[in-house]
Amino acid sequence: MKLFNKALTLVFTAALISCGGKEEKKKDGFQYDERSKDTETATQPKKEDGVSEVIITGDDLMKFNLKEIKVKAGDKVRLTLKHIGKLDKNVMGHNFVLLAQDTDLIDFATKAATAKKTDFIPEGSENDVIAHTKIIGGGETDVIEFEAPEKGTYQFLCSFPGHYAMMQGKFIVE
Numbered sequence: 462m463k464l465f466n467k468a469l470t471l472v473f474t475a476a477l478i479s480c481g482g483k484e485e486k487k488k489d490g491f492q493y494d495e496r497s498k499d500t501e502t503a504t505q506p507k508k509e510d511g512v513s514e515v516i517i518t519g520d521d522l523m524k525f526n527l528k529e530i531k532v533k534a535g536d537k538v539r540l541t542l543k544h545i546g547k548l549d550k551n552v553m554g555h556n557f558v559l560l561a562q563d564t565d566l567i568d569f570a571t572k573a574a575t576a577k578k579t580d581f582i583p584e585g586s587e588n589d590v591i592a593h594t595k596i597i598g599g600g601e602t603d604v605i606e607f608e609a610p611e612k613g614t615y616q617f618l619c620s621f622p623g624h625y626a627m628m629q630g631k632f633i634v635e
């Protein structure tokens with residue numbers, strides 16, 4: 462019984478310590494965020510519990526600013542696609558398409574190129590795609606939210622005709 466009590470006290474103390482530690486961490490994080498506001502760039506993820514924030518840009522030179530995106534398994538992903546160029550979406554449209562792991566990127570992109578009616582997401586491709594934004598033009602933004610898929614490496618691309626060769630990258634869930 463004595464031992465049990467001692468153990469209980471230990472657990473209690475440990476809980477107190479870990480609580481205190483957590484609070485301090487949060488406070489530190491907050492202060493850091495405040496200080497770093499001026500230097501924060503568009504690509505830096507913001508910290509929010511359970512949310513992996515991703516900001517990716519596309520430009521008039523047919524390029525994404527990111528070749529690799531990392532998110533946490535179990536997180537909700539909030540992904541913002543910004544078109545920082547000036548060209549219209551009919552000329553230099555961009556989207557962000559996250560492919561399922563067994564979807565072939567080139568096959569998908571080839572099908573997508575002829576799917577203008579459905580915003581370059583081929584009909585019947587629900588199982589090939591985990592998430593996608595709409596097609597946007599210069600100055601536009603689209604935000605999507607989805608559950609991070611299971612741990613692994615996935616591919617993303619812009620499915621506007623001809624863009625996938627330049628506009629693709631790895632989406633890593635860890």
Ligand code: ZN
Binds near residue numbers: 523554555556628
């Ligand atoms: Zn594009």
